[in-house]
Amino acid sequence: xxxxxxxxxxxxxxxWSMTADRTxxxxxxFLRSREQMIFIFFFPMILxxxxxxxxxxxxxxxxxxxxxxYFVAGMIASGMLNTGFQSLAISISIDRSEDVLKxxxxxxxxxxxxxxGKILQVILVSIVQVALLLAMGxxxxxVALPTDSQHWVTFAWVFLLGLAxxxxxxxxxxxxxxxxxxxxxxLTPIVLALQFTSGVxxxxxxxxxxxxxxxxxxxxxxxxxxxxxxxxPEEFAAAEAAGSWxxxxxxxxxxxxxxxxxxxxxxxxxxxxxxxx
Amino acid sequence: MTDAAIQIxxxxxxxxxxxAVNELDxxxxxxxxxxxxxxNGAGKSTTVEIxxxxxxxxxxxxxxxxxxPVMATRSWREKVGIMLQSTSPRSFLSAREALxxxxxxxTHPRGVDEMLEAVGLMEKAEDKPQExxxxxxxxxxxxxxxxxxxxxVFLDEPTTGFDxxxxxxxxxxxxxxxxxxxxxxxxxxxxxxxxxxxxxxxIIAAGELVALDTPEGLRNRATGxxxxxxxxxxxxxxxxxxxxxxxxxxLSHHDGEIxxxxxxxxxxxxxxxDLIGGGEQA
Numbered sequence: 286x287x288x289x290x291x292x293x294x295x296x297x298x299x300x301w302s303m304t305a306d307r308t309x310x311x312x313x314x315f316l317r318s319r320e321q322m323i324f325i326f327f328f329p330m331i332l333x334x335x336x337x338x339x340x341x342x343x344x345x346x347x348x349x350x351x352x353x354x355y356f357v358a359g360m361i362a363s364g365m366l367n368t369g370f371q372s373l374a375i376s377i378s379i380d381r382s383e384d385v386l387k388x389x390x391x392x393x394x395x396x397x398x399x400x401x402g403k404i405l406q407v408i409l410v411s412i413v414q415v416a417l418l419l420a421m422g423x424x425x426x427x428v429a430l431p432t433d434s435q436h437w438v439t440f441a442w443v444f445l446l447g448l449a450x451x452x453x454x455x456x457x458x459x460x461x462x463x464x465x466x467x468x469x470x471x472l473t474p475i476v477l478a479l480q481f482t483s484g485v486x487x488x489x490x491x492x493x494x495x496x497x498x499x500x501x502x503x504x505x506x507x508x509x510x511x512x513x514x515x516x517x518p519e520e521f522a523a524a525e526a527a528g529s530w531x532x533x534x535x536x537x538x539x540x541x542x543x544x545x546x547x548x549x550x551x552x553x554x555x556x557x558x559x560x561x562x
Numbered sequence: 563m564t565d566a567a568i569q570i571x572x573x574x575x576x577x578x579x580x581x582a583v584n585e586l587d588x589x590x591x592x593x594x595x596x597x598x599x600x601x602n603g604a605g606k607s608t609t610v611e612i613x614x615x616x617x618x619x620x621x622x623x624x625x626x627x628x629x630x631p632v633m634a635t636r637s638w639r640e641k642v643g644i645m646l647q648s649t650s651p652r653s654f655l656s657a658r659e660a661l662x663x664x665x666x667x668x669t670h671p672r673g674v675d676e677m678l679e680a681v682g683l684m685e686k687a688e689d690k691p692q693e694x695x696x697x698x699x700x701x702x703x704x705x706x707x708x709x710x711x712x713x714x715v716f717l718d719e720p721t722t723g724f725d726x727x728x729x730x731x732x733x734x735x736x737x738x739x740x741x742x743x744x745x746x747x748x749x750x751x752x753x754x755x756x757x758x759x760x761x762x763x764x765i766i767a768a769g770e771l772v773a774l775d776t777p778e779g780l781r782n783r784a785t786g787x788x789x790x791x792x793x794x795x796x797x798x799x800x801x802x803x804x805x806x807x808x809x810x811x812x813l814s815h816h817d818g819e820i821x822x823x824x825x826x827x828x829x830x831x832x833x834x835x836d837l838i839g840g841g842e843q844a
Contacts (some may be wrong), residue, residue, distance in 0.1 A: 297640070297669045306666045310655065317654035383651035387616065391644040392667050393636045395708070557616060 300398055307394070307402025308409075314407060315406060325372045326414055329364035333357065333421055336486065341426065346524045348380075351516055352488070353426030358516050359485035361418050362509040365444070365451050366479070368411045371472055373403065375453025379465035381558060390418075391555040397422060400456070407452050413419075415444070428516055436515050438533065443511035446539045450504050453546030460553035479505045484513075490526050504542040511535040566625070567592045567745040568613060568716050573622035575608050581695065582608045584769035586622070590762075591714075595736065595746040597760035600754070601838055605769040606749050607718070611749070614644050614716055627714055640668055643712030647719050649699045649706040651691065655700050658687040661709055668710035677705040680735050682728070696723040704732065714745040721755060733758055753831045777830060784828035784836075792821035 298306075317319050333356060341353040380386050389399055422428035431437060462468045480486055483498035489497065490508065500506050513521065514530035522530050565614055568590040575583040583605040590596045600606045612624060615631035615638075624630060627641055655662065658674060665671035676686045681701040683694075689770070691699055695783040700723060717736070721729045729752075736759055740746055750756055756763050757777045759793040765780075773780060787805035790797055804807040805825055812820070828836075 294668050297636075299668055303667060306663055313659070314654050361755050380651075384646055384648045385651050388644075388706075390616070391639070391642075391646070392615065392664065394641040394667050395636060434832075535827060 286542045297393075300395060304392055304398045304401040304405070305425040307398055307544065307547070308405040311402050311406035312409065315410060321372060321376070325367045326410065329360045329367060329414065329418060331414065331422060332363075333360045333418060334425070334478060336427060337421075344363055345521075347526050348518070348521045349473050350521045350524075351426060354401075354422065354428050354517060355488060357418065357422035357426055357428050357511040357512065359480075359483075359509045361415050361512045361516075362447065362483075362505060363476075363480055363485050364418055365411055365448050365508065366476060366505055368414055369407050369448055369451025370455040371476055373407065373452060374458035374462065374472055375465070377403075377456060377466040378468045381459065381555070384467035384554065384558070386556045387558075399405035401454075404452055408448065411444075411448055429518070431515060437465065439511070443515065443535065443539075446502070446536065447508040447511065450508075450543040453543055453550055457546050457549035457553065460550070460555060461500040466511075479503055481505075484509045490524065501526075501538075504539055507531075507535045507538040510541075565591050567627060568596075568747065569595070569623070569625040570609075570613075570830035571623045573609070573612065573624060574620045575605075577616070577659075578619055581769050583612075583619075586769070588764060588771060588774070590745065590747065591744050592763045593740070593743050593750065595740045595759050597748045597750060597756035597763045598755055598766060599685070599750065599834060604766045604838070606766050608748055610716055610718060610747065615748055619832070628717065640710060641713040643707040643710060643715040645703045645707035645717045647697060649703065649723075650764050653691050656688045656690050657683050657694070657705075659841055660691075660702065661705055664706050665709045667676045670711050672711050674709070675700055677709055680708075680738075681705045682731055692697070697725060697728050699774060700724065701732070704735065712744065714747070715719060715739065717746060717748045719751065720750065721750070729755070753829075753834055757830050765834060765837050772837050780833050781828075781830050784798070785831050786828065788828075789824070790826070792824045797822070 288468050301491060315326075334459065337353040337360075341351055344350070345352060345355060349435075376387070419428070419430070423430060431440070459468075460470070462471065479500075482492065482496055483489070483505035484492075484500075485505070485548070489500070489510075509527065510530065511532065513525075514532055514535070525531070527534075566567060566589050568588070570586055572589045573583050573586040574581065586605075589832045598606055598610070599791045608617065612619050613626050613631055615626075615634035617824060620634060624632075627638060629638055631636070631638075654807055655663065658678065661677055665674055675684075678687050681704055683705065686694055686698055689698075692701070694702065700720060704717070704720060707717070721732055724732060733755070736746060736748070740759075746759075748756070748759060754797055760777060762774065762776055763780060764771055768774055773783075775783075788799060788801055789808055790799040791812070792798070800808065809825065
């Protein structure tokens with residue numbers, strides 16, 4: 286165990302190489318975890334296959350859009366909520382409870398590289414998840430993929446902004462949960478409540494007005510609406526609550542939630558357990 | 563660069579008005595293997611966590627490898643290896659993968675195979691933590707703490723859950739890294755471990771250092787001895803500062819064989835228990 290002359294001139298690993306390596310670690314931990322793969326990755330696809338098939342109706346409000354198609358957009362938004370918010374909130378709070386974060390803190394890994402690794406893992410998993418959901422949409426529910434660049438530009442910003450918001454709130458929530466093991470039990474009802482009220486499982490306009498007013502405070506409603514703007518035909522815009530896709534409002538609401546999530550993340554993030562501070 | 567790896571003066575840390583660490587002074591030179599002993603709740607873990615940069619303090623000066631650990635930088639983290647008290651958690655990475663990823667964070671890492679060999683995990687290299695025994699997971703923790711070729715290593719109760727053979731093997735490993743000039747701060751509950759490994763032992767009780775000496779010096783603190791023998795059906799035990807004179811006297815009063823005559827000198831453990839105020843349990 287002696288130091289050789291050759292290693293003395295070595296440079297410290299770069300931020301990029303450490304971030305890339307952390308991304309690989311995070312991907313391995315995600316892909317090899319049965320819970321993450323079933324409850325985070327495949328869950329939206331299972332729901333899409335089941336509910337889409339059971340409740341598929343031919344025509345919503347004479348627009349030619351089926352509930353299955355409506356549901357595809359909602360499940361894409363939901364999947365992004367799973368992969369960013371739910372997955373990170375649970376996994377980071379467990380990592381904190383089990384001293385994984387403390388171990389990471391004991392190494393030379395820069396905190397920014399740790400977060401970058403997490404975020405890249407979320408982005409990569411989410412891209413594959415959304416692609417699979419879309420493929421199901423195309424083959425099972427005749428969703429027509431947009432052919433013009435304008436819709437794809439909309440998709441790009443709605444996806445990135447939505448995923449960023451979801452990720453920021455995952456990190457923020459992980460610090461608010463004291464017990465990693467309880468995280469899953471606490472978050473699942475929250476995610477379900479959001480899905481029921483944000484136009485995922487039900488068509489948004491079919492909810493009572495008061496519930497619509499409550500639900501539109503939360504970002505999932507806007508994320509799902511943004512996805513419908515990309516993947517449903519233009520005629521459906523008239524059937525939305527406001528009579529249009531409200532894309533500027535989608536951008537504003539997601540940005541407000543993103544900024545709030547980032548602020549809470551930065552203010553509350555801790556590497557150590559509560560009793561360890 | 564100073565000669566001290568760790569320098570502590572007047573360290574104070576309280577929790578809710580209770581002083582966990584009370585005016586602690588301690589200097590550990592580079593290259594030393596130092597064992598910190600003390601009962602649970604004595605302030606041992608608090609002190610170590612302050613040195614590791616995980617915990618703040620109320621007052622006092624602390625310098626670890628030239629800087630205040632509160633200001634821990636990346637280059638400082640490169641030079642400090644930490645083995646936590648808690649065992650490797652659930653992970654889906656094999657022992658080899660975990661070490662490979664850990665090694666990529668350092669400029670001059672030790673070889674992964676070399677470390678697996680050194681901690682005796684070569685045959686378990688492809689196993690994940692949940693497939694390893696408690697002792698094997700601890701050995702993976704040791705390997706992770708040493709992979710970056712640190713100048714200073716904190717080993718917090720490293721051999722809990724080890725079988726005797728694994729403990730011996732671990733001791734050899736610590737001896738070899740100490741021979742390389744690595745400073746080691748070890749906390750342990752095992753007196754024999756401190757005795758075997760440490761150049762010096764510090765004993766902490768109620769937040770204060772109650773003894774600081776070499777293992778030999780600590781043993782020499784005990785002057786008395788215990789003489790015991792049987793008289794009829796009862797065992798008699800006498801504590802004496804002058805065992806030889808006592809024995810001479812005892813022998814002159816007994817003809818023939820004295821049943822089960824024993825002279826016992828206090829062990830390091832007796833000295834330790836005496837120092838932390840639990841001597842009567844010995």
